[in-house]
Amino acid sequence: MTSPDDFADLSDDELLAELQAAVAEADLVTDRQREAARAAFTWRTVDEELAELLHDSALEMTGVRGGDDAPRTLSFASRGLTLEVEIDGDVIMGQVVGASASSVVLQRSIADDQPLEVDSAGFFRMEGVATGPIRFVVQAGDWTLTSPWVAI
Amino acid sequence: MTESSPLAVLVSQAQDGDQHAWNAIVERFLPLVGAIARQHRLSEADGDDVGQTVWLRLVEHLGDLREPAALPGWIRTTARNECLRLLAARGRTRVVDPQAGGLDTVTDDVSDADLVAAERRQALRDALAGLPDARRELLLLLLVDPPLAYEEISRRLGIPVGSIGPTRARAFAALRESPALRRLAPEPEGGPS
Numbered sequence: 001m002t003s004p005d006d007f008a009d010l011s012d013d014e015l016l017a018e019l020q021a022a023v024a025e026a027d028l029v030t031d032r033q034r035e036a037a038r039a040a041f042t043w044r045t046v047d048e049e050l051a052e053l054l055h056d057s058a059l060e061m062t063g064v065r066g067g068d069d070a071p072r073t074l075s076f077a078s079r080g081l082t083l084e085v086e087i088d089g090d091v092i093m094g095q096v097v098g099a100s101a102s103s104v105v106l107q108r109s110i111a112d113d114q115p116l117e118v119d120s121a122g123f124f125r126m127e128g129v130a131t132g133p134i135r136f137v138v139q140a141g142d143w144t145l146t147s148p149w150v151a152i
Numbered sequence: 153m154t155e156s157s158p159l160a161v162l163v164s165q166a167q168d169g170d171q172h173a174w175n176a177i178v179e180r181f182l183p184l185v186g187a188i189a190r191q192h193r194l195s196e197a198d199g200d201d202v203g204q205t206v207w208l209r210l211v212e213h214l215g216d217l218r219e220p221a222a223l224p225g226w227i228r229t230t231a232r233n234e235c236l237r238l239l240a241a242r243g244r245t246r247v248v249d250p251q252a253g254g255l256d257t258v259t260d261d262v263s264d265a266d267l268v269a270a271e272r273r274q275a276l277r278d279a280l281a282g283l284p285d286a287r288r289e290l291l292l293l294l295l296v297d298p299p300l301a302y303e304e305i306s307r308r309l310g311i312p313v314g315s316i317g318p319t320r321a322r323a324f325a326a327l328r329e330s331p332a333l334r335r336l337a338p339e340p341e342g343g344p345s
Contacts, residue, residue, distance in 0.1 A: 007333045012324045019280065019327075020295045022273035026183040033186065033203055037178035040207035041171055050212060058240040072241050087241075109204055131197070133205045149208040151201045151238050 039110060051078035051145045072152075076136070078145040083138055087152055090129050096122035099140035109133045109149070163220040178207060181224070183277065185231045187270040192235035198242070202234045209234075221335075228271060278332035287323035294320065 007015065054075040071088035085094040096104065101122045106114040109132070118124040122140075134152055138145040157176065165173030185206055189199035209230055217223065280288055286309070293305045306313045327333065 008328050012320075015324060015327065016291075016294060018273070019276050019291065020297070022183075022276035023280070023292070023295055025187055025273050026277060028190075029182045029186055030200075033182060033200055034178070036200065036204045037182055037207045038171070038175050040178075040204065040211050041166075041174040043208060044169065044211050044214065046215065048212075056237065058237045109208055132201050133208055148212060149205055151198075151205040151234060152241065 036110065043109065048146060049078065051076040051081075051083065051147050053148055053150075054082075056150070074150065076145060076147045079143055081138060081140055081143045081145040083136060083145055083147065085136070087129075091125070091127050092129050092152075093125045094123070094136070096124075096138050096140055096145075099143055101138055101140040103137075103139045105137045107135050107137060113137075159223060160220040163214075163217060163223060167214055167217070177223075180278065180281070181227050181274070184224070184227060184270055184274045187273070188228065188231040188267065189235060191266050191270065192232075192239060194235060194238065198238055202231065202238055205234050206231050224271065224274060228267065232267065275332045275335075276327075279327050279330035282330050282332055283323065283326055287319070287326055290316070290319055291323050291327070 010018070054077050055073065057070070057073045071086045074085045074087070076083045076085075080098045082097040083094060084097065085092060092106070094104070096118065100120070101118045104116045104118045104124050106116055106126065106129075108114070108130075114126070116124040116126055129152070131152055133149045135149045136145070136147045157173075159177075159180075162173045162177050162180075166177060182203070185203045186199065189202050194202060206227065210227065213226075217226075280291060283291070289309060290305070293300055293308060300308075302313045302316050305316055311319065
């Protein structure tokens, strides 16, 4: 159905009908989606080194959902630092491992940064976290860890 | 620089920090991302979150993107993965009624045919955007539902009624010949990340 020559075999009317569906699909894009997509560019940085996603439980269970109420767990690593995160409903808990964390900031794409309180063991917790794309920026000793964006 | 600029030009300009080039890229692919979110039956809010995540991740990886031709495939793959990821995350935190068995929370994966169809519509939009203005405008008027009379099209475009048929034939020929459609072969996996 999708050989490169496929379109050449369609009549003009068939092509027009497909074109109509294609153009109609573009009309479904909302202004909010457009504005958010454009605003994403303001997060562009040059040569920023992102932490590696080591683990996301949501990536390991596709297709077999439903019976498991366990919280979602994620972990990120960057040089000497590891960030472990657990998301349970609207509660986020985490721990910075590898160096004593001086700050953990929760970033949202379209809201102000939220500094999180982190204790001497590197633990932090936040309640009432809204859904949407988030990322973490951790400062610990000489290290910085910036996680990739993840939708929660 | 317009929406119809070649993708390689837009990607290069966006890599240099050009917001307008970025806007043109997202304008081109927003419908594809939206279509994939709908295919996965995400809620509207979750669909928007997935879309926003795709763009944020593209911003992260823009600097690594060496082959602009791989971008459509990257966007499609990333959108699909982020949909499945968010569905899985939602499944984990959903309260499951044991009486309901929980099976209704399992969503079938979207078929490859659906994704291919979405990419095909993307290629058609790209091909349309790449046509000369006069041909694109005529095709867009031909798409209007209910159809416009040739007299009306003639009036709007300022061309004689008698030339609409031949112009239409040339527009279709140009569309079929467009690089966007001729390139619509299975996308090799690749690109950033």
